[in-house]
Amino acid sequence: MYPFGKSWSRLSPYWFLLPALLIYIIFSFGPSVFTIIYSFTDITAVQGTKWQFIGWDNYKEFFQSGRTPVYYAALKRTLIFAAAVTGIQTALGLFIAIVINTKLRGHMFFRSLIFLPVVLGVTVFGLVWTLMLNPLDGPVQKIWELFGSSSTFLGSPDLAFPLTIFIQIWGALGYTVVIFLAGLQSIPGDLYEAGRIDGAKAWQSFAHITWPMLAPTVTVNLLLAIVGSLQTYEVIFILTPNNPYTSVLGYEVYLAAFGSNAGVSLRQGFASTVAVLQFGLVLVVALIAQFYLRRREVQM
Amino acid sequence: MNSRLTKKGLTVLTSSLLVLALAACGNNNNGKSSSSPAATGAASPSASEDTKPITLKLATWEQPTNIEAFQKLNEKFTAKYPNITVTFDTSKPDGPYQTLLQTRLNADDADIVTSFAINPKKDYHAGAAVPAMQQYIDAGLIEDLTGKAFLNNFTPESLKDAMTYNDKVWGIDVGMVTYTGVFYNKELFEKNNLKVPTTWPELLNVAKTLQDSGVAPFTMAGKDIWPLGMAANGFIAALEPDLEAFDKKIWSGEVKFTDPVFKEMLEKYEQMMGYMEKGFMGVDYASVVGRFAAGKAAMLPDGMWNAGAIAKANPDMKFGYFPMPVSDNAENNKNFYGKYDMSLMIAAHSKNKEAALKYLEFFSEPENYSEFVNAVGFLPTQPNVTLKDPFLQEIAPQASKMKLAMDIIWQAPQGAGNYTSSVTPVQLLKPAGKETPEEIMNNMQKEWEKEMANLK
Numbered sequence: 001m002y003p004f005g006k007s008w009s010r011l012s013p014y015w016f017l018l019p020a021l022l023i024y025i026i027f028s029f030g031p032s033v034f035t036i037i038y039s040f041t042d043i044t045a046v047q048g049t050k051w052q053f054i055g056w057d058n059y060k061e062f063f064q065s066g067r068t069p070v071y072y073a074a075l076k077r078t079l080i081f082a083a084a085v086t087g088i089q090t091a092l093g094l095f096i097a098i099v100i101n102t103k104l105r106g107h108m109f110f111r112s113l114i115f116l117p118v119v120l121g122v123t124v125f126g127l128v129w130t131l132m133l134n135p136l137d138g139p140v141q142k143i144w145e146l147f148g149s150s151s152t153f154l155g156s157p158d159l160a161f162p163l164t165i166f167i168q169i170w171g172a173l174g175y176t177v178v179i180f181l182a183g184l185q186s187i188p189g190d191l192y193e194a195g196r197i198d199g200a201k202a203w204q205s206f207a208h209i210t211w212p213m214l215a216p217t218v219t220v221n222l223l224l225a226i227v228g229s230l231q232t233y234e235v236i237f238i239l240t241p242n243n244p245y246t247s248v249l250g251y252e253v254y255l256a257a258f259g260s261n262a263g264v265s266l267r268q269g270f271a272s273t274v275a276v277l278q279f280g281l282v283l284v285v286a287l288i289a290q291f292y293l294r295r296r297e298v299q300m
Numbered sequence: 301m302n303s304r305l306t307k308k309g310l311t312v313l314t315s316s317l318l319v320l321a322l323a324a325c326g327n328n329n330n331g332k333s334s335s336s337p338a339a340t341g342a343a344s345p346s347a348s349e350d351t352k353p354i355t356l357k358l359a360t361w362e363q364p365t366n367i368e369a370f371q372k373l374n375e376k377f378t379a380k381y382p383n384i385t386v387t388f389d390t391s392k393p394d395g396p397y398q399t400l401l402q403t404r405l406n407a408d409d410a411d412i413v414t415s416f417a418i419n420p421k422k423d424y425h426a427g428a429a430v431p432a433m434q435q436y437i438d439a440g441l442i443e444d445l446t447g448k449a450f451l452n453n454f455t456p457e458s459l460k461d462a463m464t465y466n467d468k469v470w471g472i473d474v475g476m477v478t479y480t481g482v483f484y485n486k487e488l489f490e491k492n493n494l495k496v497p498t499t500w501p502e503l504l505n506v507a508k509t510l511q512d513s514g515v516a517p518f519t520m521a522g523k524d525i526w527p528l529g530m531a532a533n534g535f536i537a538a539l540e541p542d543l544e545a546f547d548k549k550i551w552s553g554e555v556k557f558t559d560p561v562f563k564e565m566l567e568k569y570e571q572m573m574g575y576m577e578k579g580f581m582g583v584d585y586a587s588v589v590g591r592f593a594a595g596k597a598a599m600l601p602d603g604m605w606n607a608g609a610i611a612k613a614n615p616d617m618k619f620g621y622f623p624m625p626v627s628d629n630a631e632n633n634k635n636f637y638g639k640y641d642m643s644l645m646i647a648a649h650s651k652n653k654e655a656a657l658k659y660l661e662f663f664s665e666p667e668n669y670s671e672f673v674n675a676v677g678f679l680p681t682q683p684n685v686t687l688k689d690p691f692l693q694e695i696a697p698q699a700s701k702m703k704l705a706m707d708i709i710w711q712a713p714q715g716a717g718n719y720t721s722s723v724t725p726v727q728l729l730k731p732a733g734k735e736t737p738e739e740i741m742n743n744m745q746k747e748w749e750k751e752m753a754n755l756k
Contacts, residue, residue, distance in 0.1 A: 046432070047406040048439035065715025065754055066747040135582030136591070155523040155581030157734050241395075242525040244718045244727060245734075258399050266402060266432055 035279075038272040045257065045266040058273035070244070071252060071274070075281075078230060078248045081165055082285070085229040089169045090221050093176030098210070100177070101184045111181070115174035125171045126238030130154065133163065157245045164246055168235045172228070176221050183217030184210070219293040226289055230282045249278045354655045356386045359404050360414040361393040365608060366642065369675035377662050384655050386412075398432060405441045408649035411656045413442075417462035417473060417640035421711045424551050427755040428711035437465055443646035443653065444468050450664035458681035461704070462640035471645035472664060475678020478638030478702045479603035480534030481695075483610065486618040488515055488598040496622045498630040500568060507575040510598050516577030519597035521585040525727050531601040532724035533705040534624035535565045537637045547709045550723065553752070557720075557744035566737035568626055569726045572601075581732055589613055603638075604699065607691040608677050621695050636698060637705035641678050713751040719744040720751065 004012050039058055043051040062071055096114060100107045117125045133140050133153040144150055154160050187210065195205045233250030240246040247255075257271035358374075360366065367388070374386040389410065391400040404410035420434040436442050445451065446468045451459060454472055462473040484496070489506075492513050497503040507517035521527040539561050540546045549555040577597045592600040593613035600606075601624060610619060625633035644663065646656045662668060666682060673680045674688045679700055687693050712721045719725050719740065728735050735743070 044430075044435055045402050045406070046435040046439045046441070048441065049435055061715050061754075065717075066713065066720060066751040067715045067717035069747075070717045130584070133582070134587075135579035136587075141579075150579070152522070152579050152582035155579075155583070155732075157732070240523075242727075244525075258395060258402075266398070266435065267429070 035272045036276055038269050039276045041269045041272075042267075043269040045268050051269070054269075058270045059277075061270065062273060062277065070247065071249075074247045074249050074252050077161060077246070078232075078250070078278075078281070081161075081168075081232065081248055082226055082229040084165045085168055085172075085232075086222060086225040089173055089176050089225050090218070092169070093173055093221065094180050094214075094218075096173070097177045097180030097184055098206075101181060111177075114177050117171040118174040120171075122171060122234040123238055126167070126235060129163075129167045129170075130239065154240055157243075160240050160243055161246045164235050164239050167239060168229070168232065171235070172225075176225065179221050179224075180214070180217055183214050187213045215293075215297040219290070219297060222293060223286060223289060227282055227286055230285060231278065249274065249281070253278065351383050354384045354652050356384060356411045356652055356655055356659060357389050357404075357409065358386055358412045358414070359389045359401060359410045360642075361397040361400075362390045363393060365676050369672050372675070373663065373668060373672055376668065377659060380662065381655075381658060384658070386659065402432070405436055405647060405649075408647070410647045411650040411652050412659060413645050413647055414642050415471075415645065416643060417708070418465045418470060418643075419708055420465045424548055425711040426551075427713045427751065429714045431711070434465065437470055441648050442470050443648045443650070443656075445470060445472075445646070445660075448657070448660075450661040453664045453666060453669065454681050455683060458640065462681075463643060471643045472660060473640045473643045473681050474669075474676065475641055475673050475681050476638055476700075476702055477603055477605055477641045477678055478636035478699050478705075479530050480537060480624050480637040480705060481601070481604060481621045481699075482624050483592060483600040483602055483606070483619050483621055485592070485595060485598045486620055488595065496620070497625050498633055499625050500628050503625050504571065507572075507599075511575060515595075516597040517575040518572060518580075518599045518601065519577045519583065519588060519591045520580050520601060521583050521588040522576075522581035522732055523584045525732075527585055527588070527602065528727050528732055529707070529722055529724060530603065531624070532565070532569060532722075532726045533637055533707055534601070535569055535626045535726075536561075536706050536724050537635065537703070538624065538626035538632050539565055541632055541635070543637075543704065543706050543709050547706075550748075557723075557748055558741050562723075562741050562744070563737055565626075565724065566726065566729060566740060569724075570729055570737060573729065573731065592619075593617055604679075604695065605641075605677055607689075611691070619691075621691070623698075634698070636695075636702045638699075638702050639705060639708045640681070642676070713748075713755070715751055715754060717747050719747040 002010065004010055040053055040055060041051050042054050042057075043049075062068065100110045100114070104110070120128075132138055135141050135150070135152045135155065138153075140153065141150065151159055154163055191209050191213070192205055195209055200208065231250050233248060233254050236243075236246050236248055236251045237254065253271050253274045256267050256274055258266070358370065360370065367390070370386075370388070378385055389400065389404060391397050401410075401413055401415065405413065415433055418433045418437070419431055421428045421431060430438075433442075448469075451469055451472065458473050458476075459469050463469050463471045488510065489495075492509050492515075494506050494509060495502075497506050510517040520531065536546075537543060546555065550557075555561075577591070583591060588600065588602070589606050589609045590613055591597055593610050595617075604621060607619075607621070610617065623633055623636050627633050644660060646653060646660065650656055663672065664682075666684065669682050670680075670685045673682075673685060674692075677689060677692060679692070679696060679702065680687070687696055706724065707722055710723055718728060723744075725740060725744065727733055728740055730736065
């Protein structure tokens with residue numbers, strides 16, 4: 001039974017929604033639609049410059065220009081980045097959440113400590129790690145030297161990218177942990193009690209109580225991590241700018257739109273194209289992930 | 301019940317509309333209040349143009365010496381024109397500044413902007429992306445300064461090479477800088493009985509002697525990547541002294557990236573990297589000066605602008621600057637290469653154009669200009685400037701004859717990748733990158749051919 005009456009009064013809930021909807025359309029949905037439209041133009045960031053629709057030319061440039069290998073490499077790195085960050089961050093986050101969810105001494109302190117990088121933000125912890133990884137006299141190099149080894153870390157073409165993954169996980173872990181903690185605390189204590197009476201060991205109570213009860217939280221964390229890491233560029237921008245061996249799709253969008261590089265300057269149209277392709281990637285991956293995760297929740 | 305809900309809904313709706321309407325009113329009021337002083341000023345005869353308070357917004361990048369020099373100049377300027385104050389609008393250099401410049405010009409929120417030379421693309425650069433400064437001028441965002449009297453204070457070459465586009469002059473250029481030279485530690489050279497090298501074999505000999513004596517011959521800021529490419533300009537220039545002709549030949553297909561000149565350039569660069577201090581690929585640009593000033597390495601290929609920073613980091617240090625001697629023939633190693641550095645332009649949509657012109661005029665007065673250029677340490681673009689800095693005095697005779705570097709002449713095709721964005725992609729060379737000279741050359745040619753095919 002529709003609770004809002006008949007004829008015009010049926011519309012009343014929509015009036016309530018209207019302000020929020022307007023804000024959403026103006027600031028979120030509208031710009032997204034325009035990004036798709038712009039991706040078919042040669043518009044630049046300079047006001048007053050003539051621009052026109054150029055059909056699929058931007059998309060052709062992505063797939064068929066001299067820079068195409070760069071985009072493919074960036075795409076591959078984006079997928080590796082997302083897989084590694086999502087997997088490790090979620091697993092490690094769950095482990096840490098379970099550990100500090102116990103009545104450990106000083107668990108409040110550890111909680112704050114782990115959440116700290118999230119508060120600091122990527123610029124600050126990026127700079128912190130740049131100093132930590134300074135190859136000439138940084139602390140990490142000192143430890144490396146104890147094992148008779150040395151590296152240029154963020155300057156090394158092989159090591160720079162794995163390091164950005166590590167630093168991204170380090171920085172975002174607190175977020176995952178907090179969400180897991182919330183999930184853990186919503187599990188009723190009597191379930192564990194009942195389990196204990198039935199003689200469940202620690203591992204059994206994790207596998208049969210914690211893990212299934214945590215399924216919705218796992219879904220949230222995985223999706224947030226997937227979407228966030230597929231779109232990442234900040235950590236690359238801070239740690240290894242201009243490095244041809246660490247670029248990801250998000251960074252290529254930045255370069256095309258704002259880079260001062262001669263080949264790609266202020267090209268909002270082309271940047272929109274890369275952004276649309278990135279959006280497509282995020283959409284497909286997130287939909288597949290969501291499909292499996294929801295099904296898993298139901299099965300449990 | 302239902303009607304009450306509807307009423308509530310309507311109340312929410314009307315109140316939100318009211319908020320919107322109020323906000324709109326607020327805007328109107330703002331518009332009025334900002335225009336009212338001007339209106340009263342025009343109405344009352346006592347308030348003349350010269351007393352109306354004006355704030356000039358100057359957009360520039362954060363570089364301590366530049367900002368300091370501007371601050372001094374601005375104080376003097378305000379002393380002369382008490383009603384005009386100049387405020388800064390700054391960001392980090394390079395990428396962030398490009399964003400600042402773009403947003404301020406688009407929003408008509410700047411009066412004076414700084415940039416570099418215009419460097420428009422040439423006719424034969426058929427498929428090159430349009431450089432940003434050229435786009436701003438084409439879009440009518442920069443004021444045409446052709447014929448202004450203060451331009452005559454500058455050398456005709458600087459106006460022509462740096463600030464002219466479509467036969468019009470769009471600004472003034474403060475000075476030139478070279479970045480194909482090498483800072484060297486005079487004490488370390490003397491200790492090892494070394495002379496300034498003038499050919500490539502001599503340079504290798506110097507590097508080897510230094511290394512044998514336990515000193516790292518070179519250091520560089522490899523982590524930031526771009527310093528590697530910047531130094532490579534000296535390599536290609538020494539091997540191919542007529543860079544403009546060379547650029548033309550690449551675009552016409554007469555020169556291929558598989559030609560011996562690229563092989564020589566990349567192989568010699570590789571040799572130099574072999575003499576770098578360990579871990580140079582992790583050194584960032586902010587700390588490289590400290591490494592050199594502390595004597596950790598004897599030579600630093602870098603832009604001349606860091607001379608001041610070196611002297612500041614170690615006031616007792618004796619150092620010099622020589623052109624990177626890449627050719628085996630000493631004759632080809634005499635030149636410095638570089639670019640026109642900071643330029644000043646007026647935003648075409650500025651509401652304070654008169655005041656902005658006064659500022660440029662004031663800036664161009666020989667006395668003020670001389671003070672400014674001495675403070676920022678560029679090679680002057682006005683004649684008859686007495687350089688105070690001993691380092692500049694020492695290099696000026698040779699460096700004033702500087703030619704434009706390859707990265708200024710080169711315009712990359714729109715879809716250029718890692719190999720042809722510049723013609724010296726040394727960042728891909730081992731150990732900075734992962735490739736050998738042959739691999740890079742083949743990939744450059746492949747990428748170039750793909751680009752040229754796409755243009756047709």
